[in-house]
Amino acid sequence: MAMDDESLAVDLYKSLKGRRYLIVMDDIWDINAWNDLKRYFPNHNVGSRILFTSRNKEVSLKASPRCVTNVLPFLLEVECWELLQRKVFLKELCPQQLVDIGKQIARNCHGLPLAVTVIAAVLANIEKKKHLWLEVAKNLSSHISRDPNNCNYLLELSYNHLPIHLKPCFLYLGAFEEDREMPVRKLISLWVVEGFIKTEEQKSLERM
Structure with missing residues (x-):
């Protein structure tokens, strides 16, 4: 029987009570999320520490x-x-013919590791041809000029460079709730029903 969130949180508190612990949490976006969680981390002055990452500096300033x-x-x-x-x-x-345009693309990522990683994935999946890299650089510059603080352009650029047969598969992921477990077999079966992949491809995917 699956535990609900409250029961799981109470069990976490009981397991940590009286012990020295280190908790690491990634990507806390909102101070309310931290306020909901912190009561389940007992503080008995035994040297426990909690480390979390956030893209919002205000969250860390309000945390404690x-x-x-x-x-x-x-x-x-x-x-x-x-x-x-x-x-x-x-x-x-x-390759030497791609160095200058590659450096331009890297420069347009404005020091963001996420931007570099996503753009690198796009470049790794296209031919190493200068005209194709120039197209990526042009699209990247266009998106950045619209809103340099919005990373949605990276996802759009990644989507635009997906092979045609993968685009509907990617979009179908929107049918699943954020931060919820995604049943792989069910997803593959749904893709087959929708006609995105063939039955033979389903068997290959299920063996992976």
Whole structure:
């Protein structure tokens, strides 16, 4: 029988009570989420610590008057280029004809590791041709000029460069709630019913 959220939280509190612990939580967006969670972490002055990451600095400032905030710096331009090369070419060197345009793409990521990683995935899945990289650079610059603080353009750019047969599969993921477990077999079966993949492909996917 599956436990509800409250029962699970109470069990967490009981398991931590009286013990020294380190809790690491990733991507806390809102202070209300932290306020809901913190009561389940007992504080008995035994040296326990809680570490969480957030894209919103205000969350850390409101979390606790004793909270120590460590603001991570943006990547340097040279670090963006190094990361992009490593993600796209692995251990190989970037072809000389792509170096200049590659550095331009890295520069347009404005030091954001997420931006570099997503763009690298796009570049890794297209031919290593200059005109194709120029197209990616042009699209990236266009999106950034619209709103440099909005990362949705990265997802749009990634989607636009997906193979045609994968686009409906990607969009179908929107039928599942955020942060919920996604049953793989059910998803594959739904894809088959919708005609996105063939029965033979379903069997191959299920063996993976």
